[in-house]
Amino acid sequence: MWGGRLRETVLDLGLWGVLVVPVLLRLDPNDGGSWGQVAMGVVGLGAGVAVCRTRPLLALALAVALSLATSPELFTPPYALALVVFGYLAGRRRRHTRAALALFAAIAALGFALVPLSDGNVSQGFTVVLALALAVVAPWLTGRYVRQYARLVRAGWELAARMEREQAAVADRERLRERSRIAGDMHDSLGHDLALIALRAAALEVDPGLGARQQAAAGELRVAAAHATARLRDIIGVLRTDDEQGPDAAPTTPVAETVEEVVERSRASGLSVELTLTGRPGEDTPPMVDRAAHRLVVESLxxxxxxxxxxxxxxxxxxxDDTLTVSVTNGPGAGTRTTGAAPGRTQAQAQTQTQTRTQAQAHAQAQMQRGDGMSRRVRAAAPGAPGGTGLVGLDERVRLAGGRLTHGARADGGFAVRAVLPLVPGATAAPSPARPAAPASVRERDRARQEVRRGLAQAIWIPLALVAALGVVMLVFGLWTQSRSFLDRDDYTGLRVGDPLSADAERLPPHPLDGPPASAPPEPPGMDACLYYRAAMTASVPVYRLCLVDGRLAAKAVVG
Known part of the structure; x- marks a missing residue:
């Protein structure tokens, strides 16, 4: 808070220092002004800068008043920069336009109202309107454009951030849904085991070879298993998502289905699948790892x-010994496939084969519909697919099994999914992926702001550097031209009335001034010509006046 105010104060002081430079240079007594005008300009511009952040139109009105007080034509060198700057800031910092338009109309009307004070010169009113349009309205429109553009950019980044938050919420929801699916898998597995326990307990309960006490214990075991199954079903029902509940919810995949059976189902449906087994993947695999591998293969296929x-x-x-690695890779799609009878095969055979394939596909589809709901809500694992949450669910399932999942496009245009799952008993889930400290939209916004600031800095310092270089050149040229019209005081004192003299005399500078200064008194009568030379290198007044008659010095004086 204090840092922001300090920064604003420093910027305002810097702006004030820049705006008062033309006033100090063009309104000092050496240029026909007065120290009173300088003081009024410095104080007025300071007041304008002080109120510019809260009342930018008032600051612009102060600059216009100072400029009109200096010249009724509005555009004056001491306040030209102030008009442009305050006009731009009024458009940049003020949202509404009605008050600004009213101020512009009042300035134009004031310009024509000052016509009687300028001996009825109507062109002065048009000069005020032209100066108003170029020095005030044009910067104001530029400020309005910058404000609107910044507002659009800010709205765009806010929309991007909101979309990113929604995307993160969708990913979190998919992770929770995947956990509910895992809970359903565990329900099926434990339910199956509990059902077997209850079945064996029931058999023991009616076994005539056991005593009454043993049969009663077996009955209690059967009842306990039934109650545990019911409680497990209730708990899993709470964990299931809304779209997985209800009478129409698809039953889960049979627990005993293996990856080999999944591949066979896919082949029966017409998919070209090649299965490679290394080691003994089905032996003593932890349930979580087994279900994760099964889910990855089903989702990828x-x-x-x-x-x-x-x-x-x-x-x-x-x-x-320690890990199970599951990888599914596919090449780029071949598009629409055409089928036809092979050479040497009759049309009836081809038709029979087509019917058989159709029946197999229908059978496979029915089997997949009896799955654990994955075929109902499959998310695309390939880039650009709608939804895009399938990989999120896979990653969550693999993470909870203690493994890690990698996926991505291949160089040949295909796609690859690979999971490394631990086989160590009691493996803990990998830590959840940490979200970046700042969302991607925030990082992109900061980078865009840095680029905009860099471009803005270049757009400012490059013209300023050019102007500074031009100013240095003009200063050097001005000093050189002034030196060509500078008459040394000793040389002026050595000149005597009656000495033969001419404009190109060696005793005089090579280039006299073009004319007398505005404050010079009238030239003496009867003189053929009067020559004016600078008395100082850095001031325009006073000057030396040398008047000639018949090629001789007739009078000399210091004027201005």
């Missing part, structure tokens, strides 16, 4: 069939 039809798919399971 479904996405390959959806987004890369006709492309061959390679499924590889590699088991070591």
């Amino acid at each position: 479904t996405n390959a069939a959806k987004h890369a039809p006709g492309a061959p798919v390679r499924v590889a399971l590699e088991r070591t």
Whole structure:
């Protein structure tokens, strides 16, 4: 807070210092002004800068009043920069335009009202309007444009940030949904085991070889297993999402289905799948790892069939002592495939094969519809697919199993998904992916702001550097020209009335001034010509006046 105010104060003081420079240079007594005018300009511009942040139109009105007080034509060198700056800031900092338009109309009317004070010169009113348009209205419009552009950019970044937050919310929701699916898988697995326990307990309960006490204990075990199954079903029902509940919810995939059976189902539906097994992937695999591998293969095959039809798919399971690696890769899609009878095969055989394939596809589709809901709500694993949350769910399932998931496009245009799952008993879930300290939209906005500031700085300092260089050149040229018209005091004192003299005399500078200064008294009568030379290098007044008659010095004086 204090840092922002200090920064604003420093900027305002710097602006005030820049605006008063023309006033100090053009209104001093050496240029026909007065110290009173200088003081009025410095104080007036300071007041304008002080109120410019809260009342920019009042600051602009102060600059206009100071300029009109100096010249009724409005545009004056001492206040030209102030008019441009305050006009721009009025457009940049003020939202509404009605008051600004009213101020412009009042300035134009005042310009024509001052016509009687200028001996009825109507052109002065048009001069005021022209100066108003170029020095005030044009910068004001520029400030309005910059304000609107900044507002649009800010709205765009806010929209991007909101969309990014919504995307993060969708990812979080998908992770929760994946956890509910995992809970459903565990329900099926535990429910299956509890059902077997209850079945065996029931068999023991009616076993005539057991005593009454043992049969009663078996009955209690059966009842406890049934109650545990009911409680488990209630708990999982709470964890399931709304779209997975209800009478129409699809049942889960059979617990005993293996990756080999998934591949066979995909082949039966017409998908070209190659399965590679290394080691013994099905032996003593933890339930979470087994379900994660199953889910990854099902999701990847479904996405390959959806987004890369006709492309061959390679499924590889590699088991070591500690890890199970599951990878699914596919090449780019071949587009629409055409089928026809092979050479030497009759049309009836081809039709029979087509019917058989159709039945197999229908059977496979029915089996997939009896799955755990993955085929109902498959998300695209390929880039650019609608939804885009399938990989989020896979990543959450693999993470909860203690593994890590990698995915991405391949150089040949295909896609690859790979998971490394631990086989160590009691493996803990990997930590959740930490979100960046700042969202991507915020980082992009900061980078864009830096680029805009850099471009704005270049747009400011390059013209200023050019103006400074031009000013240095003009200063050097002005000093050089002034030195050509500068008459040394000793040389002036050495001149005597009656000495032969001419404009190109060696005793005089090579270039006299073009004429007398405005404050010089009238020339003496009877003189053929009067020559004017600078008495000082850095001041325009006073000057030396040398008047000639018949080529001789007739009078000399210091004027101005």
